Amino acid sequence: MKISNVRLHAVGIPRHTGFVNKHVIVKLETDEGVTGIGEMSDFSHLPKYSIDLIDLSRTLNTLLVGRNPFDIEDINRELLDNFPEAMYYYEKGSFIRNGIDNALYDLCGKILGVSAAELLGGRVRSRMKVCYPIFRQRFMEEVESNMETVRERYGQGFDVFRLYVGKNTEADIELLKRIKSEFGSKVTIKSFDFSHLLDWKETLRTFKALVPYEVGLEMVESPAPRNDFEGLYNFRTRIDYPVSEHVWSSMQQSEMLKKDAVDIFNISPIFIGGLTAARKASALAENGRKSIVIGTTQELSIGTAAMAHLGCALPHLKFTSDPTGPELYIGDVVKNGVQYEDGYLIAPDRNIAGLGVELDEELLEEYKVSDLGWGEVTVHQLQDRTSTK
Structure with a gap:
C-alpha cells in the first residue's frame, strides 16, 4: 500500500466568543482506497504570517506520494527536515507535521483495524x-x-x-x-x-x-x-x-x-x-x-x-x-x-x-475558506481569542 494523494482543506470555524479559527483538514489517500484524516489546528495565531496552501499541498505531495504509510518514523524525520523545530510553540511547521502524523495514525489504524491508542x-x-x-x-x-x-x-x-x-x-x-x-x-x-x-x-x-x-x-x-x-x-x-x-x-x-x-x-x-x-x-x-x-x-x-x-x-x-x-x-x-x-x-x-471520528463532507464544504489569513485581527485578539478589539 502506498500514499497516492495528499489533500488539504482549509476551514474557518467561529468560537462562541466570535473569533474565527482557521484549521486545515488533511486527507491521506492510498492506492487501495483507504483514506486517513488529520488536522493542522489553529493557524489563526501568532506569529502573524500565513501559509500558502497551494504551495504546501505541492510540497507534501512531493514528499509523501509513493511512501508506505507505515513508515511513520521515517516520514516524520523527513517532515522535520522540511519543517524544522524553531523553539517557538506556535511555530506553524509543527502544525503541519502534526496534521500529517494524525492522518498517518488514522490511516494505519484503519488498515490494521485497530484504534490509534493501540498503535501508541x-x-x-x-x-x-x-x-x-x-x-x-x-x-x-x-x-x-x-x-x-x-x-x-x-x-x-x-x-x-x-x-x-x-x-x-x-x-x-x-x-x-x-x-x-x-x-x-x-x-x-x-x-x-x-x-x-x-x-x-x-x-x-x-x-x-x-x-x-x-x-x-x-x-x-x-x-x-x-x-x-x-x-x-x-x-x-x-x-x-x-x-x-x-x-x-x-x-x-x-x-x-x-x-x-x-x-x-x-x-x-x-x-x-x-x-x-x-x-x-x-x-x-x-x-x-x-x-x-x-x-x-x-x-x-x-x-x-x-x-x-x-x-x-x-x-x-x-x-x-x-x-x-x-x-x-x-x-x-x-x-x-x-x-x-x-x-x-x-x-x-x-x-x-x-x-475514531468520521469526516463530514457537507460540513467541510460549509466551513470552507479560501486561505489562512486573518486581515486586521489585532495581537490582543490573537492572544485573548476574542473578536472584540
Whole structure:
C-alpha cells in the first residue's frame, strides 16, 4: 500500500466568543482506497504570517506520494527536515507535521483495524480529566461574563477551570473571590496560566497576590518568557506549587530537564509536531521523573480525538489536562465528535479503527475558506481569542 494523494482543506470555524479559527483538514489517500484524516489546528495565531496552501499541498505531495504509510518514523524525520523545530510553540511547521502524523495514525489504524491508542502502546485509561479555559481578563467588566461561563460550563459537567492571568490582577482576584463564594469547593481552578507575558520576578509578585484566593490550584503555567530556563528555575524554587511549561522542541525540553526548570511538561501534539513526537517527549519526561499534562491550542474533534488516544495511553498522566477545544466552537467537520462527560474527555470507542471520528463532507464544504489569513485581527485578539478589539 502506498500514499497516492495528499489533500488539504482549509476551514474557518467561529468560537462562541466570535473569533474565527482557521484549521486545515488533511486527507491521506492510498492506492487501495483507504483514506486517513488529520488536522493542522489553529493557524489563526501568532506569529502573524500565513501559509500558502497551494504551495504546501505541492510540497507534501512531493514528499509523501509513493511512501508506505507505515513508515511513520521515517516520514516524520523527513517532515522535520522540511519543517524544522524553531523553539517557538506556535511555530506553524509543527502544525503541519502534526496534521500529517494524525492522518498517518488514522490511516494505519484503519488498515490494521485497530484504534490509534493501540498503535501508541495501548490504553491505560478510557477517559482523562480536562479543564475549561477562562480567557484573560483585561477589564473589570469581563468578570461577570466569565462568571456566566463558569455557571454554564459547570451545568454541563465541567468543574475544573484554567485561568489565564497576567493583565489585570484586580479583575482576576475578583473572579476568584466570586467563584469561591458561589461554588465553594465544587469548582476548582486547575492553574494560573501566565502565557510567558511577564518576567519571572513580576510573575512571582502577581502570583503572591493571587494565591490567597486560589481554589484547588494544581499548578502555575508558563511563568517566564519563552525559553527563559533560568527564569523558570528561579520561579519554581520560590513557590510551593508545581510549575508547568509547554514542550515545543526536543532541544527546549532537554534544556528544561538540564536546568530542572519545571515539574510538569505540558505536551500537545500540535506544538511538538504530532503523536510520534509527543510520545517521545512523554517518554523523556517519564525518564526524567517529571509529570505531564496534555495541552491544547483548542483543536477541533479530529485533533482532539488524537490527543484523547495519546492521553489514554500514557501511564504517568497525573494532572488535569486541557483538550476542550470542540466545546469552544459553534461547529465542527465530523459526524461523530468527541464526547465529554462529568468533566472528562472520553476516548473514542476502541472498536473503531484509527482516530475514531468520521469526516463530514457537507460540513467541510460549509466551513470552507479560501486561505489562512486573518486581515486586521489585532495581537490582543490573537492572544485573548476574542473578536472584540
